[in-house]
Amino acid sequence: MNKKFIIKMPLNNLTIKQAHEGLRKKEFSAVDLAMACLEQIKKIDKKVNAFINVTEEAALTQAKKVDEKIRRGEKIGGLEGIPAAVKDNILTEGVKTTAASKMLENYIASYDAAVVKKLKTAGMVLLGKTNLDEFAMGSSTETSYFGPTKNPWDLRRVPGGTSGGSAGAVAADECIYALGSDTGGSIRQPASLCGVVGLKTTYGRVSRYGLIAMASSLDQIGPLTKNVEDARMVLEAIAGRDEMDATTIKISKSNFKSQDFKNIKIGVPKEYFVSGMDRGVEECVKKAIKKLEELGAKIEEVSLPHAEYGLAVYYIIMPAEVSANLARFDGIRYGYSILGKGNPLQSPLNIRGEKGGLYEVYTHSRARGFGDEVKRRIMLGAYTLSTGYYDAYYLKAQKVRTLVKQDFEKAFQKVDCLVTPTSPTVAFKLGEKFDDPLTMYLSDIYTVSINVAGVPAISIPCGFVKNLPVGLQIIGKHFDEETILQVAQAYEEATEWHKMKPKI
């Protein structure tokens, strides 16, 4: 590789592999890499608002350690010294972890999440914590207590959500890669809207220990990267059974081997291409499917008959689990509280005839600490789990969940993976969907069924509509990340979308 070219290109624009090669060949140092990212953050983050917290000093200290290792002639791992950003709902010890909420505005994590521990061991340089919708609830990063992140491709538009900060940071080259979390599309949809790669693994592939829980049967942590091979590298570093998360599974690598592309059968679910969908998105995705066919894959139409119920299943199960998971925010042990503020609680008598008792500590701390979307979902969940409604809503949703999952399993008897659009639209304008919750929820219509079924999926750039990115979603069998990465890589190698950068 032309040495002059490497030094001229801004280091923050590199991929993980390119950065690793440069470090290995001593073309630049880990501190150089970190500085380049930090410079970019200083230059543009006031406009983009991808970061809630930048940990500059710690990042440079970590980078220096890696440089010392290189100086001593020691071999470095593929992720060592590579600057990364972590979504602010993933705990990082000693560093504020806010979930983009007033409730945790000043909360300092007392331990590292399992994925953070793994990446630290692998030598990650942590640049900072990225913005998200509050408690990972939303589809645009607009519910963040710290203001929305703007899409680097058009600062008047949303980056998608809830990992909008992570997606924006990767798209704007403020970091080399980032971590996000995905419960109903929160890695894939922002990846699609920001023109980057986003991978949600099979449920149970990556530990949720240290992820601020939203919906425990749906949440997964995953990477947002500039290309597919980077996503694969991060996946390998963070996946694995964890004692601290009983829902993780040990998988032997030999289970799935890569196949000859000419033998791959790709299914296109007919329910995902409905009349009235955005024409530009439809065109890009159909062209991408044609490209896959040109590359040798066999394309087949399939049906996921319960596709139309996926969103309803999600909006019953997820809020129910949210209501249970957010019950821990009680103003007693951590987080925002009306206690300790020196003001005696002034309030009328509550239903128990008490004035300013324990009950009020809960109700007032939570009311003031949480934003509207969080309250909506907690209440939805409380209702659907309550006596008299549990069977009609939650239990029913669990059963339809089985049917949604079976749809995928049946389809995978005929094909190896599925392709669909990731998002029904390109990035919409800030404020456009904010006032109607249901309109916002429909942004996730193509992504939620994947979490409901627990299968893996990746979103990769496949085109543009009026200079706004479009994402292609590739969905795989349970634990078959290998096939979807392979298909994604083949498409990426035959196209140039992933090389395009926004002008900020």
Place this chain on the structure above:
Amino acid sequence: MKLTKEQVQHIANLARLELTAKEKEKFRDQLSSILDYVEKLKQVDTKEVAGTAHATGLENVMREDKITSASKEAKDKLLEAAPISEKGLVKTRGVFE
């Protein structure tokens, strides 16, 4: 279907959220329209179907029933996060007051 004011108050109690009258009206409308949307699951026949709790079918993952104590350092970090603490304990309002 439209939730009644009483139902919204009941839900707010269950959720331990203090809401203003204006908020109750707003959430009443929004929750009702979301519930309308999810009603469509009634159309699905689930007579012979068992529910899915864990997407990849794990059951009963156990560990040894061993108690390990946290270090003083860890305990201190946890106490630091509490709004009021006293003598190494988190302080709360009376439960039975």
